[in-house]
Amino acid sequence: MKQYLKLDEWNIIEEGFDPENHEISESIFSIGNGHMGQRANFEEHYSGRSLQGSYMAGVYYPDKTRVGWWKNGYPEYFAKVLNSTNWIGLDLEFDGVRLDLAQAQVRDFVRTLNMKEGYLKRTFTAVLDGGRELRVEAVRFVSMAEKEIGAIEYRVTPVNVDGTLKLTLYLDADVKNKDSNYDEKFWDAVSEANEDGFASLTVKTKKLDFYVTSSMKCVVTAGGRPVQGTADLLTAEKKVAQVLLVPASRGQEIVIRKYVSNVTSRDYGVAELFETGRKRVEEAAAKGFSLLLQEQAAVWAGKWKESDIVIEGDVAAQQAIRFNIFQLNQTYTGEDERLNIGPKGFTGEKYGGSTYWDTEAYCLPFYLSTAEERIPRNLLVYRYKHLEKAKENARKLGFAKGALYPMVTMNGEECHNEWEITFEEIHRNGAIAYGIFNYVNYTGDKAYWGEYGFEVLVEISRFWEERVHYTPGKDKYVMLGVTGPNEYENNVNNNWYTNRIAVWTMEYTLQVMKELEALDPARLQDLKTKLGLRDEETAKWREIIAKMYYPADDSRGIFLQQDGFLDKELIPVSELDPKHLPLNQKWSWDRILRSCYIKQADVLQGLYFLGHLYDRDTKKRNFDFYEPMTVHESSLSPCVHSILACELGYQEKAYEMYLRTARLDLDNYNNDTEDGCHITSMAGTWMSVVQGFGGLRVQDGVLVLNPFLPGHWSAFSFKTMFRGACLKVEVGNGRVTVTNETAQEVSVRIQGRDRKVAGHGALTETLAGAPV
């Protein structure tokens, strides 16, 4: 836990430079636009500790697997997001002394992430040897309007001395990943171009042959007049640089504008890259920095109009929720169905930038509420496109049929390598099926079933069918040897959540089949033929549905996390000496495993997902049993607890859980923000507000709202898209108001009453007391 950032509603602000915080800030102040992302590394040389990170979405490296002890079935590689060409680089030397904030005395340092308009700004005065002062103001962004463009405006003013400023503006692909398994560099040189005012660099990955061309145009003015003539053009393998010598007079501002395009072979033929990159960057330079920045602000204004959450009376909470929304929008725009959402987005290397079940379980609702329908739909299509790989994955693990989606993937292939997770954390398959339900339930887009969804559902159901088996001793089907979402248990039998989501998948698949039969029988017939779906299979699913074993404790009226859970010593976290926390840093793995403590409570996860199938008392009994043993050492845990707590009327608990998720990175809660921000859990924070405090659900095609106002806030409001409409929900002053920002009438079930909100109309109700 580290709190060094200033509270502000629209900005993240760091005042004063402390090298100890720099890597954390590099994560937090990251910028991105879905196509690329950039950690808040300094443009100028910095010799202190830093994690360099320039990332291109979808460009990855299959880094050969490294393990202590090989297990049969491990994947050959771990797909890693690549640290790519450093395109921000801009070195300054003032009369022979290089500007380096690790060496200079730094005054008046302010770093600001302007979330409203989407740029990073940094101002400081550096005092070089002999007291020579340079005032710097640097602004940069990656454009949401022109996805391949990044732009930097870097202003330098000698405060108290004249001299010569030597500028080196460069592109450098001689970079590496800090987390490279075998300490290799991942890039090979392809070509360089370097001419007065323009340079270009093409590199390719050592494996998989991703090509990336970075091109730059630089415009320098001194005292408002263009600086002409490059002193030197330096070209080396994987590096191009341009050197300018600029006479610098005291008080006179030198402005460097660096425009960069980053284009990749994912979007263009290799032969087109150079010309495309050049064209893009020339267009950007012609447009100029100010106009590009105006466009940027305009796109962000649109994003905020769709997705902003306003919290009144709590600046820390307001800043936090906007930070989370900002980062989510920076990470995934939904424009490219080949992409997905990595746990660290573009803010770090860790977890490889790959896709986890986080997408379906936590991120999907955010995009359902805040983006056009095609955007969450693309997240689902991504999995459809990986279906063949998921089937191959199941075959590799010995299954005769069905599909097992990977735990971690970049291209559909598994790349995780801990047996207890890779092979056993198969509940992920259920989340992928649930994502389809969630999307269709929210949007009403039943066409998705016939187009993509049904095939995925059938293959997942087939996997479950083979993965369970009948055991005569119980006269039931069981599922042995799994790891549930609670990763503080490994290799358990009959994890309730996994058993339940498996059966639910089969139930939903059968339901979809029935609906398709009515909606589009010809398409269903085509699909059944394509899939070779036999009646014996669906009959088997029905049998499994009827005879699945669910561990439970009838005396307590709860579901059991897994077989044997009640044999554990059940001691609430509150009775544990806090010196033992966090368990994952203080306890050896076996001690965690055999304890009752829960990383994230998967019974509660199941009751959240399938909330429409369980009554409030069941939820309450299970919440009351599991919540006290949950240590929330997954960033994905508190949001679900917060939402359930809201539903159950546990207001203080709900707010406590909200706080654990909302400022996770801003306050470096888990002491790991330097590795990158927890992007996917940010979606969970959003859920805590909208589904938790807002009580938003969709049931039977109706938008349900059951809001309550946390005692610490005076009011809050959020937007949500729903089936073509956009609604604003405001909660405060004892009232809840729903405003329809679109023309079409919308049905809502607010505080239990069915109402209609007319096009461009609004309705207001008195805020009910929270349920007791």
Next chain:
Amino acid sequence: MKQYLKLDEWNIIEEGFDPENHEISESIFSIGNGHMGQRANFEEHYSGRSLQGSYMAGVYYPDKTRVGWWKNGYPEYFAKVLNSTNWIGLDLEFDGVRLDLAQAQVRDFVRTLNMKEGYLKRTFTAVLDGGRELRVEAVRFVSMAEKEIGAIEYRVTPVNVDGTLKLTLYLDADVKNKDSNYDEKFWDAVSEANEDGFASLTVKTKKLDFYVTSSMKCVVTAGGRPVQGTADLLTAEKKVAQVLLVPASRGQEIVIRKYVSNVTSRDYGVAELFETGRKRVEEAAAKGFSLLLQEQAAVWAGKWKESDIVIEGDVAAQQAIRFNIFQLNQTYTGEDERLNIGPKGFTGEKYGGSTYWDTEAYCLPFYLSTAEERIPRNLLVYRYKHLEKAKENARKLGFAKGALYPMVTMNGEECHNEWEITFEEIHRNGAIAYGIFNYVNYTGDKAYWGEYGFEVLVEISRFWEERVHYTPGKDKYVMLGVTGPNEYENNVNNNWYTNRIAVWTMEYTLQVMKELEALDPARLQDLKTKLGLRDEETAKWREIIAKMYYPADDSRGIFLQQDGFLDKELIPVSELDPKHLPLNQKWSWDRILRSCYIKQADVLQGLYFLGHLYDRDTKKRNFDFYEPMTVHESSLSPCVHSILACELGYQEKAYEMYLRTARLDLDNYNNDTEDGCHITSMAGTWMSVVQGFGGLRVQDGVLVLNPFLPGHWSAFSFKTMFRGACLKVEVGNGRVTVTNETAQEVSVRIQGRDRKVAGHGALTETLAGAPV
């Protein structure tokens, strides 16, 4: 499986050179003497595939742990046996062409391991370019009489041409371990000496500062006359070499005798190493090769007198059992209580040469029967000396008291790093307690309890006390989250074997305490004070003993391997398509884990260890249940099944299991002999014969024999020491004869009847039918 070796009762013989088999042969033809060991690498240069291996007992390297995903509690390093100075090196160049069996045409190649006299011999004719033939006969051994001495006699005869032989005799420490985690070299140079006829090299390990000095004296004759004058002395960092140019005439034999001493800082002060090494090697050279070899043969004659097993009518079985006995005697002599028995002995790097529970569970009985009492005693003292480290290990894992011995160790510290083994395979602690029981039961040396054993037992019992907990739902004590000896289950609850061995430890500790009370109350009081042993503790042990939970299936009358075992699909191995075997190569880890298949059956291991506590019917029911599901993919598995099968009268099964263990390496059964031989499982083979077919046990201080003769053999005999006596047991011709080779009378219970064998007497009985 690969069968290329000739059958012979006393020798391992490879005829013809096939580079494909070379690495396997390098393992099988290894030589050792407890102090050092040497794979059967060629003396001369060899450019083909080879695993170089020269090992010094007790000299190891703490190689930084390498894992894919770090778990809290993992050790910092894995201790590895070190590939040390290549002392056998001897390069030959004949008129400018280097002798290299990967390049030359090789004729009449014969490699022989003479087990009776303890040396390795190799003869071949190499045809060099232009048809020039060299005849070579090379003999080498490491001396059992002079543990620091190795000697080589290398005879070369030009068959059909005259020329000049350039000899390079060297010591080379610029070597590395193939399994180095970070591809480092582990040795640093210290000093070199090089003078006519003598050279010395001292190196030290980069960590832990083990110093090793290797010294050589070389004597070369041509046609019987000494070759004088060294052409060149080459000294480099970590390498010394002497070059001789020898005129070589057709048909005239050149004999190179290379004497080497290897002395280490484990035995001498660093300052003494050079002089000691020089003295040793000069003494050896003065003695000469023939005399050294005579001494070697004499020591081996003594070993065979103590430990030989004779099998008649089955040369393959005879060769196999002698090979196993030979390798065990090469690996551990018991002279040095700081040493123990690595799973690969001196035959390879794998498993780090470290100590596992194999020692207590499988090796101890061999040394109890075939060596003086002090030798198995030293194996136990080894653990006593590690008690403080085992207590530290328990603290590291969060235990407030007690000792947890490591899974793998070199110096008492844990160095294994798979959580499911390192942290959970705690049954090893029980084996260490059982070793004490086994030793005292066999030898009657109850003084061991007071001297060393009781402290170890108390600390292990304390560990178990803390590791179990009471669960009200069962009104029992349970033990959650363990891995039993059957490593094809991980993280299970209530593994029967572990629960049982834990309670047995407490029972035995209380029994020892009671006996000590009678034998030496003062010592017991001292120990109780030293240990701070309180009455509440022993009372707690009694409570746990009374209330331990053991999973069982009453309808089948069997113990359950762990909770939930009967929920598995129970399909015998015989019904499994053989294409699935071995499972560990064909199935992914999760599939193995959730299957019923057993690597080694730990319920049966428990019934073997505690055979005196269970009746024959109980053993039979459990054997009948578990044996059919056991795949024996641990080299340690078949021996226990073989012994139990003998006891139960399953003669064919017993012989089948014997075959699986006896020729494991000679026939490369598991396709991994190139990594080294399975030394510890060789002790299991010995047990199959002596405890299985011989039916040897010790009960109530009496030697019990219940022999039967496998149908494939005409007779067999073995020796066993017992409480100062040495007995020879011969089985064949329908009779069993016990001959007492010592003066003292011995009581035996033979085929159920108590008899006495007079000093130097013998008794013969008709061999009973096997029990039905």
